[in-house]
Amino acid sequence: MLSLRQRAGGGSQPPEGLLALLASDVVGTLGASFDQQVTQIDNESVTNCDVRLIAQLVFQIQKQILRVLEARNLNEFKRRRDDYFQNYARAVRALSDTMRNFMPREKFIELSNKALEFFTEDFERERGKSFTEELINQTQFTLWTLRRLTSLGSAIDAAGQPPEESRGADAELNKDYRMHSVWSQYHVEITLAAMSLHKTITTEIQHEICEGLRAAVNAYAVGEEALALRTPAMEAPESVVANTVWDDEDEELLASSMRDLDASPDL
Numbered sequence: 296m297l298s299l300r301q302r303a304g305g306g307s308q309p310p311e312g313l314l315a316l317l318a319s320d321v322v323g324t325l326g327a328s329f330d331q332q333v334t335q336i337d338n339e340s341v342t343n344c345d346v347r348l349i350a351q352l353v354f355q356i357q358k359q360i361l362r363v364l365e366a367r368n369l370n371e372f373k374r375r376r377d378d379y380f381q382n383y384a385r386a387v388r389a390l391s392d393t394m395r396n397f398m399p400r401e402k403f404i405e406l407s408n409k410a411l412e413f414f415t416e417d418f419e420r421e422r423g424k425s426f427t428e429e430l431i432n433q434t435q436f437t438l439w440t441l442r443r444l445t446s447l448g449s450a451i452d453a454a455g456q457p458p459e460e461s462r463g464a465d466a467e468l469n470k471d472y473r474m475h476s477v478w479s480q481y482h483v484e485i486t487l488a489a490m491s492l493h494k495t496i497t498t499e500i501q502h503e504i505c506e507g508l509r510a511a512v513n514a515y516a517v518g519e520e521a522l523a524l525r526t527p528a529m530e531a532p533e534s535v536v537a538n539t540v541w542d543d544e545d546e547e548l549l550a551s552s553m554r555d556l557d558a559s560p561d562l
Contacts, residue, residue, distance in 0.1 A: 348393060349393060352386050352389050356383060356484070359379040359382050360484050363375045364488060364492075364494050364496075366500065369503060372500045372503060373503065376485075380478075383481055384477055387477065387480070394406075407441075407445050411438045411442045414483075415438045418434050418435055418438075418486075418490070419431075421490055425495060425496075426486075426496075426501065427498060427501050430501045430502075430504060434483065437479055437483060440479075440511040440515055441480070441483075441511055443515060444511070444515055447522065448518065451522050454522060455525060457525045461524045465524050468521045475510040475514035476510070476511065479508055479510040479511035479514060480511075483508065486504055
């Protein structure tokens with residue numbers, strides 16, 4: 296039987312050489328550049344300098360996304376997307392690190408889940424308008440998967456370090472996880488910006504965005520492998536894996552996500 300990672304493979308791939316730039320948990324900053332609620336921090340220790348820093352980082356994220364959306368055709372979109380990904384990844388990591396300095400991890404996760412729910416509802420209201428059904432469905436599935444990634448990350452943290460003999464494999468999984476998760480988030484940000492600013496995107500570019508969104512499933516599959524290194528199935532306590540099991544409903548959502556990939560011709 297194929298693993299989730301083997302079955303989920305596909306979609307576009309991020310440029311190489313950026314692993315050192317990426318934080319392991321940046322989903323909490325999703326949408327920060329296009330919805331001010333996402334970066335609201337209730338903390339008396341936040342100074343005016345901190346507020347300016349956050350505003351500057353949000354501006355940098357927004358600038359990279361808008362440059363991508365200026366593409367007039369598919370080839371230009373791919374080129375711009377790859378060219379500006381490095382700057383986007385740097386700004387997202389900096390924003391994520393900054394926000395975590397002002398709030399505990401539990402609050403950061405709460406903020407992440409709130410944003411994911413909010414954006415899922417927004418995309419549902421866009422159904423039948425300027426986005427294709429493929430993009431609406433894939434974006435909602437990706438947001439749902441990113442929320443599962445947050446739970447999976449908490450389970451991995453709770454399980455602690457893997458055995459000494461698995462540390463090398465775990466390091467490689469961590470790199471893959473960071474790359475896939477930020478690549479999928481990048482494409483969610485692009486879609487959020489297009490929705491917020493009422494940008495028109497061609498059908499072929501929307502399909503390419505779907506290819507990038509699918510990286511979230513790859514990130515989840517990598518995370519499952521990392522958890523398995525720490526808690527083999529025969530030893531894993533129920534409390535650790537209860538929220539990370541890929542059940543029948545999840546399988547159907549995965550199948551729906553991948554069905555479009557199998558049916559679509561190469562562009």
